[in-house]
Amino acid sequence: MEEEQEWTGEFNPMADPEERRHLLSVLDSFRSYRRLAHFNATHVRRQAFYSLPSAHWALLSQPPISVLDSLSHIDDLIDSNAELAEAIFCAGFQAFVAPSLDSEDVARVIPEKYAHDPFQVFSAVMDHLGGKATTNDLEKARSCVNQFYREWSVHGGVEREKCFAPIVSTLASEFTLRRERDATVEKQQMNVLVPGAGLGRLVFDICKAGYSVEGNEISYHEIMASSLVLNHMSQPGQFKIAPFALNGSNHLTRADQFRTYDIPDVHPASELAEGDVGEMSMSTGDFIVLYSKPEYKDTFDAVATVFFIDTAPNIIRYIEAVKNCLKPGGLWTNLGPLLWHHASRTQDPEEDADDRKRADKGEDVGIADPGSVELTDEEVVALVQHFGFAMEKHEPGSVETGYITNTRSMLQSTYRASFWVARKK
Template sequence: MEGGEEWAGEFNPMADSEERAHLLSVLDSFRSYRHVAHYNTTHLRRRAFYSLPSAHWTLLSQPPFSVLDSLSHLDDLIDSNAELAEAIFCAGFQAFVAHNINSEQVASIVPEKYAHDPFQVFSAVLDHLGAKATPNDMEKARSCVNQFYREWSGEGEVERGACFAPILSTLASEYSKRRERDVAIGKKDMNILVPGAGLGRLVFDVCKAGYSVEGNEISYHEIMASSLVLNHMSKRGQFKIAPFALNCSNHLSREDQFRTYYIPDVHPASELSEGDSGEMSMSTGDFIVLYSTPEYKHAFDVVATVFFIDTAPNIIRYVETVRNCLKPGGLWINLGPLLWHHASRIQDPKEEDADDKKGASRGEDVGIADPGSVELTNDEVVSLVQHFGFTIEEHELGVDTGYITNQWSMLKSTYQASFWVARKA
């Protein structure tokens, strides 16, 4: 973020009871990573291991198996992952909670022996606020730590490159076309929007390439994690993670399970201070609610969506929003599968009705929380985009890519992603 700014906005989530509860749950999910991972991954396995017949666990305790040694090493790797999770917790607490708590309150809450330990201070305040992570938020925190492998490790370049290279190549081609019409145009004159910015790597890469770029993200998990890496990292390779260690299935060897990676592979602040980098900003909130407003009408030259459009319950809302915020003649560049996220959500009908009435009673646009959903095929998505006045200039099927794929695993998932470029009339 330009000038080392925090994620910011007019809305204070601590002032809204429901948003406050969700935010505190997310913070607690990162704070609790160490304890929960140790319990679920090694404690329960040790208990199950010792439940084997004594002759069996005695055999497996010895080389070449050394199961107990492996569990001890796994504990060390959990602690390494937890250092990153707790750094995200601290960055998130400072960004969203700290300014709501005065020093006198903190002094009354935190034992004096912890006064100079930020993690302990923030943790004590979080307990005082009654934070308790949901199982869903705990899973998201675990996934978020692993996602650093894809977005911010050197080894993850192969996977993310398959997704990001077509975006950057199309941007370069579009810039060349514009330069042919007006040689005075610079890359910073092209305004790019990246919805679903995740951990911010595509936003960083686009900015590094010289363009003006704005990322948008709704997930507090992703917001806090991207803020840490973009704003608060002090050096390249600051953290060591083991993204595949907590999954104990389908490994060819323990060495494969315990592979570690240093993140980030670049120091964002240093990289953006050199050369001809563009300008970067971030927005927090629902893509539909933010960018369908008159304020953003015709605001961007390009919208780039990667592994994003299938997060929409109603894809028409996304298409309408992109059309609103794109300038006439602007490009929509999309790459990804159609793993419709909402299809896996199970909600009590009574809760769903209550949510619908709540949004309606306030007269608000609740964005992706709007009622209704639909799953379209790739052909149908492309037809829908064309229906709303876009011309498909390029369309490629079968772009091979994984998502946090362990290349040494006995089980791999590969997407045959769709890549298309559409120009607004």
């Protein structure tokens, strides 16, 4: 994958005060991973442990339990996770902040002892810029590190097979139909859009299968992390993560809690440089706003959504955007649950009022549009059909899968996801 295929665009987030604040918050959330994980996962637990009666904590400090040894091991695993988080921070800083900086100003705020350490250099600049992570962004950074287990580890292949394989299989069947009608059609001529691309694995898999694919993502956390894995990693297994180490509940053994996984399981750049692969591109921004534009009308042969449509406060906006950018006769293939993300979201009153004002002026604020609704799978399918799609396949509850699931945990959460395929009339 070439460097120009990173998540880039004309918009400069550092030039807009609100966007700048949010971007710096995201960067600081990755930068702060190590410090806050040590505090919340081990320091606080040590304090609670030593608050036990002395005879009790003395007993629990000895084999075979050895709680203090376990906490020390967790500290080591936090450092391993933090290497990935800090690499994401550095990649994100270079992509979004560095181009807007003046080299002389930077030199004035960098201590000489840090001059050859990119993390320390970027961190010093962050301190100068005043970036401070919100609680929400800190949680997203922690979740993003864990998401590498699902998308870019060998063991995560179980979930990927459940969720991604039906999509790739549907594209293969569609290509076969097109090839029967026109023997000159090539896979690279099929343009596929993947909204909510996350860490980019489905985009990569579709590209590897030979199709031309465009991923779209609005989250800076996901954009920075996917850019790192797709563009900047030098080899498979470059990082080692322990996605379940910070959670102390429902483990059968400490070994289960401490399991580590090498990521990525493949080196994307090398994989995409070999064989008959398609072309890959990425776009940043609100799916609704971007793909509802006239210039995207009738652009894609297929749209693939996985664990995505339930991120919509108003699912109609998503359906309209898909309809706009999909060619007549094009295919929309969807897999996922309906865990409506906005249902428990608390909106800042000032932000909500601002969004309403922008909407009243006719400005498309996309996913920030006021209002929301939660629908059933049956109702979503009815809406898709209402907007001019023919439902060719509908298999509700047909795919049982977890999401970043610890398969050895005493608590198992399973989605019975719906899978459907619709064709634009």
